[in-house]
Amino acid sequence: MNTTTLSADGQSALVVHHFGAHVTSWKNAAGREMIYTSPTAIYDGSKAIRGGIPVCFPQFAKKGPLRQHGFARNMIWSLDQAFEQKSGAAARLVLADTDETRNSEWPHSFQLALIITLASDGNSIALDMSVTNKNTNGEAFSFTMALHSYFTCDPQITTLHGFDGLSYEDNTETNLASKIKSQAGKVGFGKEVDRVYFDAPDRIDLSTANLAIYKKNMPEAVVWNPHVEKAAALSDMPDDGWKHFLCIEPARVATPAVVEPNNFWTCSLELKSVI
């Protein structure tokens, strides 16, 4: 699989696979791996890479007729540019509609662009995404999405603050009528957690990963850890893989984004390594 590697100060480096425009590694200046990618991830294009930062588009999860998390993470993007700028080293990857997507349940003409930047000090990265409607038939389109980030940390000692009072959809709840809940206090990970938090804060601190997460134009934060049973059921993750990451996924889920022809929509995710 083609990859692009960006490097900056110290031991920092970022690796992005063109398949999915999928970031699979970011080492900060001290050489610490900030992103979790499964050691048994599959890289032959037959499925999305397990871990890293999958781009879920144009559908989050099963919230629509497409395959889980849409098609963008299963397609080969083109490297449009790799460049150095004042703020750091960057790569711009793009994806356009193909016969396959035009024949899907989301038949639109589009261009996705993802600019991935590794800051010159190596201690932060940014993902700036834009979605352009290229339809020539005058049709607007709508989509849901997520930047499904897996962060290296131990969920067993992690709690998330700043979520108290938020309402969320609990996807581990089998009783549909009780899916929407309200967060009381901090979020802990003593069991499987699979939640869509609505109107989540635009800065989320993940202290056990020494990380600050900043999101823009993605109102939701999906928080996921499969815990023992679900991890064992994932063929591309070791049984104890769940002990090594937490997904905090900035997302636009509750209200799909709507883009008129020749217009575009943007969002961004910035990750800062903090001591």
Ligand SMILES: O=P(O)(O)OC[C@H]1O[C@H](O)[C@H](O)[C@@H](O)[C@@H]1O
């Ligand atoms: O296995 P995947 O298709 O990559 O999905 C992994 C996970 O993604 C999100 O976090 C969803 O909320 C989970 O329900 C899902 O299990």
